[in-house]
Amino acid sequence: xxxxxxxxxxxxxxxxxxxxxxxxxxxxxxxxxxxxxxxxxxxxxxxxxxxxxxxxxxxxxxxxxxxxxxxxxxxxxxxxxxxxxxxxxxxxxxxxxxxxxxxxxxxxxxxxxxxxxxxxxxxxxxxxxxxxxxxxxxxxxxxxxxxxxxxxxxxxxxxxxxxxxxxxxxxxxxxxxxxxxxxxxxxxxxxxxxxxxxxxxxxxxxxxxxxxxxxxxxxxxxxxxxxxxxxxxxxxxxxxxxxxxxxxxxxxxxxxxxxxxxxxxxxxxxxxxxxxxxxxxxxxxxxxxxxxxxxxxxxxxxxxxxxxxxxxxxxxxxxxxxxxxxxxxxxxxxxxxxxxxxxxxxxxxxxxxxxxxxxxxxxxxxxxxxxxxxxxxxxxxxxxxxxxxxxxxxxxxxxxxxxxxxxxxxxxxxxxxxxxxxxxxxxxxxxxxxxxxxxxxxxxxxxxxxxxxxxxxxxxxxxxxxxxxxxxxxxxxxxxxxxxxxxxxxxxxxxxxxxxxxxxxxxxxxxxxxxxxxxxxxxxxxxxxxxxxxxxxxxxxxxxxxxxxxxxxxxxxxxxxxxxxxxxxxxxxxxxxxxxxxxxxxxxxxxxxxxxxxxxxxxxxxxxxxxxxxxxxx
DNA sequence: GCCGTTTTCGGCCCGACTGTTTTCAGTCG
Numbered sequence: 001x002x003x004x005x006x007x008x009x010x011x012x013x014x015x016x017x018x019x020x021x022x023x024x025x026x027x028x029x030x031x032x033x034x035x036x037x038x039x040x041x042x043x044x045x046x047x048x049x050x051x052x053x054x055x056x057x058x059x060x061x062x063x064x065x066x067x068x069x070x071x072x073x074x075x076x077x078x079x080x081x082x083x084x085x086x087x088x089x090x091x092x093x094x095x096x097x098x099x100x101x102x103x104x105x106x107x108x109x110x111x112x113x114x115x116x117x118x119x120x121x122x123x124x125x126x127x128x129x130x131x132x133x134x135x136x137x138x139x140x141x142x143x144x145x146x147x148x149x150x151x152x153x154x155x156x157x158x159x160x161x162x163x164x165x166x167x168x169x170x171x172x173x174x175x176x177x178x179x180x181x182x183x184x185x186x187x188x189x190x191x192x193x194x195x196x197x198x199x200x201x202x203x204x205x206x207x208x209x210x211x212x213x214x215x216x217x218x219x220x221x222x223x224x225x226x227x228x229x230x231x232x233x234x235x236x237x238x239x240x241x242x243x244x245x246x247x248x249x250x251x252x253x254x255x256x257x258x259x260x261x262x263x264x265x266x267x268x269x270x271x272x273x274x275x276x277x278x279x280x281x282x283x284x285x286x287x288x289x290x291x292x293x294x295x296x297x298x299x300x301x302x303x304x305x306x307x308x309x310x311x312x313x314x315x316x317x318x319x320x321x322x323x324x325x326x327x328x329x330x331x332x333x334x335x336x337x338x339x340x341x342x343x344x345x346x347x348x349x350x351x352x353x354x355x356x357x358x359x360x361x362x363x364x365x366x367x368x369x370x371x372x373x374x375x376x377x378x379x380x381x382x383x384x385x386x387x388x389x390x391x392x393x394x395x396x397x398x399x400x401x402x403x404x405x406x407x408x409x410x411x412x413x414x415x416x417x418x419x420x421x422x423x424x425x426x427x428x429x430x431x432x433x434x435x436x437x438x439x440x441x442x443x444x445x446x447x448x449x450x451x452x453x454x455x456x457x458x459x460x461x462x463x464x465x466x467x468x469x470x471x472x473x474x475x476x477x478x479x480x481x482x483x484x485x486x487x488x489x490x491x492x493x494x495x496x497x498x499x500x501x502x503x504x505x506x507x508x509x510x511x512x513x514x515x516x517x518x519x520x521x522x523x524x525x526x527x528x529x530x531x532x533x534x535x536x537x538x539x540x541x542x543x544x545x546x547x548x549x550x551x552x553x554x555x556x557x558x559x560x561x562x563x564x565x566x567x568x569x570x571x572x573x574x575x576x577x578x579x580x581x582x583x584x585x586x587x588x589x590x591x592x593x594x595x596x597x598x599x600x601x602x603x604x605x606x607x608x609x610x611x612x613x614x615x616x617x618x
Numbered sequence: 619g620c621c622g623t624t625t626t627c628g629g630c631c632c633g634a635c636t637g638t639t640t641t642c643a644g645t646c647g
Contacts, residue, residue: 060630064619095620133636135645170638419632420647459634481647482634 038072038079041105044114045069045098050129051117053136054143062136068098074391074573080106124150131180132518133173141166155181187516190228194545194582196273197222200232202253203275210247212240214282219292223348225585227515227548231274235289241279248277284316286334291315297353298346305341305357344368349588355556371588372567374581376600381410382454382477382508382540382568383576387432388413389421391573394435394449400574402447407603410450411436412477412508415464417456421481426469429453433472448603450474450610454508459483461497463504470503475610477540477568479508480521488522495528499537502617505610506538506566509549517546525554533561536613538598541590543583544570555590564598564609565590 049065071093075082082091083103090099105111128139128151142148145166146157154177157163164174200222207216213236217223220233238244245265249257258274259266265277280288291299292315306313310325318328318340331337335345343360346368350356359368384390385397392400394411401409413432414423424432436451443449452475456464463470463478470476478498486494498504510528511520532539539558542549547570550558555565567583569576587597594600598609 058619061619063630067620093620097619133645137644168638168643172637176636417633418647422631485635 035080036105036109038075041079041102042069042073044105044111045072045101047126048114048117050126050136051121054121054125054140055117056140064095065098068094072102076391076573076575122149124153127151128154131177131184133176133180138168141168151181151184189230190516191230191273192515192545193222193225193227193229193548193585194579195271196229196232197545197582199253199269199271199273199275203232203234203248203251203269206251207234207236207244207248207277210244212238212243212247214238215285217289219278219289220276220294223293224295224351225349225589227545227552227586231276232269233276233278233292235278235280235285235292237280237282237285237288239281245277245279278315280316286331286337287313287317288315290334290337293348293351295352298351298356301353301357302341309341347371347588349585350591352589369591369593372584372592372594372597372600373588374584376594376597377406377567377580377584378600378602379406379408379410379606380568380571380577380580380599381450381452381475381506381566382412382542383409383571384413384454385411385432387428388418388423389572394432395439396574397571398439398443398447398449400577402443404577407446408448408450408606410452410475410477412452412454412475414481415453415455417458417464418454418481423456423464424453426465429465429469430472446603452476452505454479455504456481457494457498459486459494461494463498463501467501467503470501471614473503474607475505476503477506477508478504480512484512484521486521488524491521492524492527495523496531499528499531499535502613504537505613506540507532508540508568509542509547509570510539511549511551513549513551514546515548520549525550526557529554529558529561529563532558532563536616538564538566538609541565541567541583541587542570543567543579543581543586544576545579545582548582548586552586552589555587555592559590559592559596565592565596566598568599 045065046069049062049069052065053059053062071091075091079102082089083099083106091102094102101111101113125139125143128134128142128148131151131154142154142157142163146162148154148157158174158178163169163177164171200218204216204218207213215237217235218233219235220231221229222232236244241262245260248265249260249267253269254267255270257265257267263279267275269275278288278292303313306318310320310322311328312319312321318331318337320328329336329340331340338345338360342362343357344362346356346360349371350368356368359366379401383397385392385394387394390397390413397411398409411432414421416423416425433451436449440449451473453465453473454477455470457478457480458464459482480495495507499507507528510525511523513520531537539550541555558565565587567580567587569579569583571577571579598606601609
């Protein structure tokens with residue numbers, strides 16, 4: 001049933017990053033000299049593992065370094081405090097040898113053992129691990145037999161046809177590798193929203209603090225919250241463009257300056273992300289911000305409407321273009337610019353020329369939706385604990401969720417078919433349910449844990465637990481974790497069958513995609529949405545910035561079909577809750593409102609939504 | 619390299635999938 005869409009106020013509400021980011025910890029201010037980060041230490045261990053494997057080292061030693069990388073990555077405390085000093089507590093999961101290496105990295109910024117290992121092997125060989133389908137054995141074979149030492153050399157060898165002739169390789173393998181190299185080239189200049197958000201915040205924060213900056217905002221695809229961006233854009237208004245440009249070009253996060261002029265400075269950040277700054281006078285600011293926020297398609301449609309009035313618009317001004325044109329109103333901000341043309345201010349997330357113009361027309365339009373905001377979330381589902389592959393205990397997850405102001409948290413650890421994730425069998429699951437019930441007695445009445453599972457959808461669409469077990473849970477997330485390569489019709493039948501089970505409350509990450517890494521499995525999403533609507537199954541919007549699945553492009557349609565959304569962080573540790581920011585961004589981009597998102601419901605109402613499917617089938 | 623109601627050696631995550639193979643190796647989750 002179509003629902004009435006409440007128009008949003010003309011003035012910008014929560015549109016800027018910092019207003020939407022109360023959950024996300026502010027990045028630490030750059031210190032000098034910069035302390036090595038957890039992720040960098042983890043990368044060193046990961047690379048050591050790879051180099052040792054290529055060197056033919058004991059595979060269990062290799063794994064020890066891989067485990068060490070994971071342990072460091074997941075470690076919640078301060079690295080330096082954990083390893084430096086007389087009675088340093090150490091890092092859980094790290095033994096003596098690796099703890100010493102962390103200490104060396106933290107105190108000197110380098111690791112002698114690692115440097116020497118790297119000298120022994122060709123510099124480009126590590127990048128070969130980034131090619132899916134290549135592991136240490138194949139890379140070693142390529143290196144030893146074909147002198148392949150880099151991705152470029154591999155491509156040469158593939159095109160020369162010599163790889164397919166190696167023992168253990170073949171025509172099909174060679175084709176797959178070539179395809180993987182091509183795909184890698186395509187995504188070389190692309191970044192996930194999650195990869196640039198911290199940079200964007202830091203740069204925004206720095207610019208805002210500068211005394212010569214009058215107004216500043218991120219722009220471009222980052223402000224529109226595209227799941228993939230090419231670069232970061234900022235627009236600043238100032239009376240001193242040279243001073244601000246110089247300040248920007250010399251920020252600690254800047255690796256190098258690519259171009260430098262009076263109105264534009266282009267840099268490459270240390271993270272590899274290109275970042276542009278536009279400098280304008282304050283009167284030009286709304287035009288520049290609107291122009292550089294895009295999208296191109298949105299702006300093209302805008303220009304056509306401007307031209308129809310006999311006006312002209314560029315990134316500096318709105319002006320009369322014809323002698324008989326109506327006078328141009330004074331524009332002070334974006335709301336004024338949209339208002340001048342008879343439109344409500346359009347949230348950046350919706351600026352994709354996908355119906356926002358029709359909705360925003362003040363005179364006759366249906367009104368823009370009042371988009372869901374982070375503050376509307378009352379809880380979330382699909383979180384993991386140490387019982388499966390999570391890094392924090394049930395209690396720690398519950399307490400962190402309560403800290404964030406949530407009223408409830410759904411626990412959905414993996415089921416047994418996900419063995420690699422230490423999935424729970426029925427016995428362990430029921431023990432966890434008992435643990436949750438006991439903890440709830442302690443947390444009531446203002447907080448509640450819901451006992452669930454992320455139950456594997458098996459190849460034939462049946463579930464990894466029998467109905468008698470599922471019936472004892474508060475809710476069930478059903479997800480695909482294997483058999484990605486089924487033909488589309490079969491994959492679709494599989495998901496539809498799973499959604500037909502009355503215990504399946506919601507469908508997890510609907511396509512299984514990993515952004516910039518792996519396309520989703522072939523599935524007919526229109527049919528999935530139809531089945532979700534017919535069965536009353538909630539569809540998850542997996543908020544992990546690696547997934548953002550179901551994609552925002554489908555949500556408008558799903559909403560109109562009456563499907564409800566659950567914005568889930570798929571959190572594997574307490575810090576994972578922060579990913580909800582990305583989920584809300586994607587939901588907004590998909591035109592979702594508070595009433596479309598099931599985890600905006602307060603405790604006392606959300607239970608009904610979780611139980612709705614069972615109720616109607618009984 | 620890590621770990622131990624198996625404590626100083628000997629094991630260490632299992633199964634599906636793919637492609638190369640005629641019975642299995644490598645990769646991935």
